[in-house]
Amino acid sequence: MRLSSFFFKKALLFTIVLSFITCSICAQQLETIDEGPKKFEYKYKENDSYRILSTVEEDVFVNGTKHHSAEIVNRISVKVHDVNEEKMTAINEGTFMTTENSVMAFQANTKTFSYGEEYKSTFTKDRFGVYTIDDNFFMPTVRDVPVFPDKELSYGDEWTYVGHEAHDLRRSFGLQKPYKVPFTAKYKYFGVFEDKNTEDGSIKKLDLFQVYYELSYTMDTSKLAISVMETPYKTTGFSSQLIFWDNDRGTIDHYIESFRIEINTTAGNIFTFVGNAHAEVTEFERTATVENVEDVTQKIADLGLEDVSVKQTEKGLTLSIENIQFKPDSDILLLSEKKKLDKLKDILSAYPNNDLLVTGHTALRGTAESRQELSEQRAEAVANYLVQIGVRDNYHIFTQGKGAEEPIATNQTEAGRKKNRRVEITIMD
Known part of the structure; x- marks a missing residue:
């Protein structure tokens, strides 16, 4: 079988945005504090700038045999504007970049990352985390995670909310709009985690949430271009994430992930992706002044x-x-x-x-x-x-x-x- 490098690139991007971490026992193993009920929502300020940098490490298997390992870095820089104080919504203009080091099973890894292809996107988010985005934009891929309920949450509270993933299948499968995959995310609140800075000993109080969802869907292949020879028609797996939330700033501080995704194609091939990830969200200074x-x-x-x-x-x-x-x-x-x-x-x-x-x-x-x-x-x-x-x-x-x-x-x-x-x-x- 000849492996299409482009198919792998698309599949890897597909996996990045599916990746979500760690089972509930991991959250339970962290020492947290019950500070009583509190309300959670996003806080937006005009001309805010923030950056998300995530790193994904995964092994890729083809028909049960390891094909390669990949280390993938995603950089997202966003500027916030048109903040509606009454509705507490804001427009986010983002630049998304993905770069990857792929290492074949018989090779050694390097740590140099070249700057990858950029994608532009504009979307609105409300104070609960719900997206409004036009079908002309393919990024971000995971949308409506996390989303908070309009009420106070206490330690151990659980809730669900429907989100979706929007995949870019233009070049590989001829679809001119994002291919949307819905899911139902399950949330649980674990109280306050005291995150200690190992350099200066300072402690930052962060609220800890677990997010988990399973994937099981079949693509409608009748919508694909006739020339497509191989199509991912069935995808199963899970994704789980621990989110460390900064409630003073009203945003994510960082998160960690693990995942397993299996993709079956119309050609009879099975692609399996197993790995973990972590990401940091930071405010940064606009330098070009x-x-x-x-x-x-x-x-x-x-x-x-x-x-x-x-x-x-x-x-x-x-x-x-x-x-x-x-x-x-x-x-x-x-x-x-x-x-x-x-x-x-x-x-x-x-x-x-x-x-x-x-x-x-x-x-x-x-x-x-x-x-x-x-x-x-x-x-x-x-x-x-x-x-x-x-x-x-x-x-x-x-x-x-x-x-x-x-x-x-x-x-x-x-x-x-x-x-x-x-x-x-x-x-x-």
Whole structure:
């Protein structure tokens, strides 16, 4: 059987959004406090910005044989606006990005994540967590989780609410609107969990909820494109999640997950996904402001750094390191460039809640393929060094290569080519 890489990509995305954790005994094993009844609802503020970063680790089996393991990182950045104080609803504009490291059963893993494809979405959420979203948008995939009842909840209270998943089957199966899969989620409230910060010893009180639902549905294959050769027609499994809720902020603080999903296709193949996940939700500072450009520009001057500039971009605040030096035709940083990155550490560390995107660029030399590969490798080299010196961990820094597609100077002169050989570090919004 020939395995379609695109099918796997779609199936993996499908699994990411299905993943939900841990059985009730895990929640019961956590020490919690009964603080009496309280009301739970989302709280929205105009121009709020937040980011969700989730990591999924899973094993993928084909017809009972392990095919590969995957580590998947999902980054979602959202801006809140048009808050209706009376109805307590808000419009959320989000950018969704998914990137994956797939490791075959016989390979070793790496920890570098390239910046994946982006998806835009706009949706409204009310104070209970219910979505209103147009069928033109395919993200987020899991909707109406968690949803709270309009009443106070006490320790041990349970409730249910219908949610759904919206899957993007445009390229693989010819469906032009999200394929919606309904489910009924079961909720239970476990009281207050005291989350201790291991670095400074501070304690944050978070409310603990368990969410669990099962999947069992069959796709209506009559709606698929005639040319489709293999279709996932039956899906079964479970997903369960522990949600740690910050009731002061009115939002999720973090959550953890486990899942098992089995997909049967019309070709007789069985794809099984088993794994776990965790995610963090953080507020972050909008970096791409005139004030920040001026401030960082002055800091660069004070550090005596040459060939380094800063500008506002669509993704955030971008530091451009021109004429960055590597060993000839390689991705090995020279010592002089490492010292330059050492000096930039304090600037980058001033925005601890913002992810970093490292982008490599080359001059117009060699083939398009070799330029693309070299730009990716050099971005990874810079990112790895930033991880090494403690600027970020592996899960909060991403890389991409642009080859020679975005020159900032002419490639007809050596001076211009030096400018085009650059690496950009974006402090992401």
